[in-house]
Amino acid sequence: MKISDTHLFKKPTLLVLSTMVVFSSLAAACSSSAPAAPPKDGATTAKEESKTPSKPTEIKIMADYTIAQPPSPDNPVLKEFEKKTNTKLTVQWVPGGDYSDRVNVALAAGDIADLIKIPSITTPLFRQMVKQGAFWDLTPYVKDYPNLVSLDSKIWNNTKIDGKSYAVPAGRPLNGGGFFSIRKDWVDKLGLKMPQTMDELYTVMKAFKDNAPDGKKDTIGFTMRGANVIEEVFAGTVGKWKEKDGKLINMNLEPEVKESLIYQRKLYQEGLIPQDFPVLKETQYWELATSGRAGVTVETPEALFRYTMDQWKKDPKVEWTPMVSLSPKAGGKAYVSQSTGMNGVLAIPKSVPEEKMKAILKFINYGSGGEGLDLTLYGIKDVHYSVVDGLKVANDKAVADSVGTASWGKMFSTPVVDLWQYAAGMPKEVYQRNMKIAEERGKISTGDPTIGLVSETELKMGADYTKKIADMKTQVIIGKIPIEEWDKYVDQLKKDANYQKIIEEMNAEYNKRSAQK
Numbered sequence: 087m088k089i090s091d092t093h094l095f096k097k098p099t100l101l102v103l104s105t106m107v108v109f110s111s112l113a114a115a116c117s118s119s120a121p122a123a124p125p126k127d128g129a130t131t132a133k134e135e136s137k138t139p140s141k142p143t144e145i146k147i148m149a150d151y152t153i154a155q156p157p158s159p160d161n162p163v164l165k166e167f168e169k170k171t172n173t174k175l176t177v178q179w180v181p182g183g184d185y186s187d188r189v190n191v192a193l194a195a196g197d198i199a200d201l202i203k204i205p206s207i208t209t210p211l212f213r214q215m216v217k218q219g220a221f222w223d224l225t226p227y228v229k230d231y232p233n234l235v236s237l238d239s240k241i242w243n244n245t246k247i248d249g250k251s252y253a254v255p256a257g258r259p260l261n262g263g264g265f266f267s268i269r270k271d272w273v274d275k276l277g278l279k280m281p282q283t284m285d286e287l288y289t290v291m292k293a294f295k296d297n298a299p300d301g302k303k304d305t306i307g308f309t310m311r312g313a314n315v316i317e318e319v320f321a322g323t324v325g326k327w328k329e330k331d332g333k334l335i336n337m338n339l340e341p342e343v344k345e346s347l348i349y350q351r352k353l354y355q356e357g358l359i360p361q362d363f364p365v366l367k368e369t370q371y372w373e374l375a376t377s378g379r380a381g382v383t384v385e386t387p388e389a390l391f392r393y394t395m396d397q398w399k400k401d402p403k404v405e406w407t408p409m410v411s412l413s414p415k416a417g418g419k420a421y422v423s424q425s426t427g428m429n430g431v432l433a434i435p436k437s438v439p440e441e442k443m444k445a446i447l448k449f450i451n452y453g454s455g456g457e458g459l460d461l462t463l464y465g466i467k468d469v470h471y472s473v474v475d476g477l478k479v480a481n482d483k484a485v486a487d488s489v490g491t492a493s494w495g496k497m498f499s500t501p502v503v504d505l506w507q508y509a510a511g512m513p514k515e516v517y518q519r520n521m522k523i524a525e526e527r528g529k530i531s532t533g534d535p536t537i538g539l540v541s542e543t544e545l546k547m548g549a550d551y552t553k554k555i556a557d558m559k560t561q562v563i564i565g566k567i568p569i570e571e572w573d574k575y576v577d578q579l580k581k582d583a584n585y586q587k588i589i590e591e592m593n594a595e596y597n598k599r600s601a602q603k
Contacts, residue, residue: 142174143445148192148199149177150185150430153492163465163489170458171449179493198435201446203496204253205430207245207538210545212433216252222434222443225251231447233455237499241427244537249602253431254450257499261531262506262524263425264312267390269381270407272299282420283413284319284349291358291382300378307358311371312384313350315423320346320414324423324534327592332600334535334593338555339576342414347572350563364560375406386506387520395511407519410526424533429496453498462498465489539599541591547584 151157156179157164168175178199180188186205192198193211198220204212215221228234228251237257245255266287273280273290276297281287291307298305318324321337328335337343353359360366360374374380376397385393387408398404411422432450434443452458460478464471470484484490491500507520541548558575561567579585 142168142172143442143449144174145176145201145442145446145449146199147175147177147201147497148189149179149201149203149497150182150205151179151488151493151496152182153488153490155488157488157493161487162469163461163487163494166461166466167449167453167458167494170461171445171452173445173449198437200434200438200442201450201497202433202435203256203430204433207247207253207431208540210540213247213540216247220436221252222436222438223250223252224254224434224447227444227447228254230444231451233451233458234447234499236455237501238427241501243599244427245431246538246599246602249599253433254447255428255499256430256432256496257454257501258425258427258429259501259503259505260424260427260533261528262387262503262520263423264315264384264386264506265422265527266315266409266412267383267385267387267406268409269294269299269405271403271405272381275299280407280409281412283416283418284316285415287382287412288349288353288358291353292356294381295356295358299381302378304379306360306374306380308353308382309371309374309380309384310359310363310366311368311375313359313363315384316350317343317346318423319412319421320349322414322419322421323532325536327534327536329535329596334589334596336589339580344569344572344576345414347559347562348569351565351569354563354565361564364564387523388506388509388512391509391512391516395509408523410523411530420530422527422531424531426534426537427501432497450498453494454500459498459500459502462494462500463490463502536592536596539592539595541588541595543584543591544588548588551579551585551588 157177159177164175164177167173185203186209189202189205189209190211192202193215207213212221234254237255238260240260241255241257242251245251245253268280268290270280272294276293276299278290278293279286281290288307294307295305320342321340322328322342323337326337328337350359354361371383372393375383376394378397383390390406390408391398394404394406398406411420413420434446438446453462460467464478464480465484465487467473470487470489471478471480473479480489491505503524504517504521507524508517544551555575558567558572562569562572
């Protein structure tokens with residue numbers, strides 16, 4: 087079934103191409119109010135157009151990709167970008183799994199492309215180089231580029247360093263991303279109701295195991311993919327920091343995290359989660375879900391459909407449904423996670439002359455809205471896709487040319503409202519349901535209040551703490567150590583001068599950013 091009701095879209099774009107490209111390579115493409123619709127032609131200001139040089143601007147780019155093969159140097163989409171933006175592009179595509187390390191090597195060597203994708207605004211070496219004046223302060227210039235200005239101000243604020251914008255966020259939607267999804271057909275078959283609390287979720291998972299709605303006795307409850315979401319529901323925040331009364335609280339030291347460990351320990355003891363979950367690979371999580379062995383998992387709505395589409399085609403009664411939210415307990419606040427709103431940031435080194443820097447911003451602006459965004463996500467009309475009933479339908483050429491969010495989409499801001507709600511082949515009613523769920527989530531979603539903030543002490547010592555804490559949590563869940571050992575470790579952290587210094591520094595940075603808003 088195709089989606090023909092184009093009036094349903096807040097923006098006239100759907101991720102048909104990106105989902106096909108990602109599905110074909112068996113690799114995942116990617117993590118408030120929707121941005122204002124940019125100009126349809128993706129153009130910059132008239133003043134800027136008058137400055138367009140007759141000779142193409144040569145731009146060297148370093149960016150990541152997460153599909154089987156990156157676009158080739160003679161890629162038709164690259165050539166179209168060059169034509170539309172009067173540029174000559176040389177792109178160094180780096181596999182996503184290696185990207186952070188490769189960026190650090192490039193920064194350390196001073197071998198920096200004219201436009202470089204930085205994995206995170208908190209990348210230590212990048213921040214150090216920013217403070218040394220190695221990258222352009224883009225704050226005075228961004229206002230001239232409408233597609234960049236249209237990005238949510240919250241996302242821009244989360245990427246500032248000392249109140250200034252040294253990079254353009256590779257924007258993504260804030261809401262509608264990964265959260266719990268459940269086999270609603272199993273819920274209905276067993277006469278249960280959709281869970282609203284963690285206790286109700288436990289009851290449903292136990293019923294899945296005990297009653298085996300698929301008729302097999304190897305059924306479990308939860309795949310444990312994205313298991314950190316359990317802790318987030320209990321803690322009421324994404325990550326380990328929560329804002330309370332204007333102050334950041336480290337939730338690892340709070341009783342809510344202990345409650346989440348006790349909950350997960352119970353799931354493990356009763357066989358409601360895989361007994362080997364600490365060593366499972368990505369494909370194994372999904373095999374549990376698509377083989378009918380598990381009835382709960384965590385994923386974005388579009389990827390959920392993409393991975394379970396064959397399962398649904400074989401048995402149309404299979405109904406995976408994204409959940410709107412969950413409360414830690416009865417009467418508790420409903421929680422659903424909010425994304426960071428970005429997939430890294432795009433920076434320009436100060437070695438690039440000012441006029442070329444402006445040309446690069448124009449290039450980013452073009453790919454982030456209007457016809458340029460269509461080119462980013464879908465490729466060239468009648469070459470990579472055709473429009474059927476208002477829907478962009480990709481063809482084999484799109485797959486061959488590596489078009490979509492897993493390649494060109496990594497280089498631009500693509501916060502289209504339905505980015506995580508649609509997948510190729512999805513029926514209209516499923517898409518409409520997903521959009522409604524995304525809208526409901528947007529009313530109550532909670533994010534990480536520390537996005538873009540850093541503690542110097544954590545940069546130096548945080549990795550050791552993170553590993554130790556994660557190991558302790560896993561050992562508690564599988565019963566290798568008693569919960570009392572966790573209590574003792576928390577007491578140690580409360581007395582640990584360096585850990586407390588991290589908390590102090592994060593609060594200082596949080597207060598500084600709040601004062602700059």
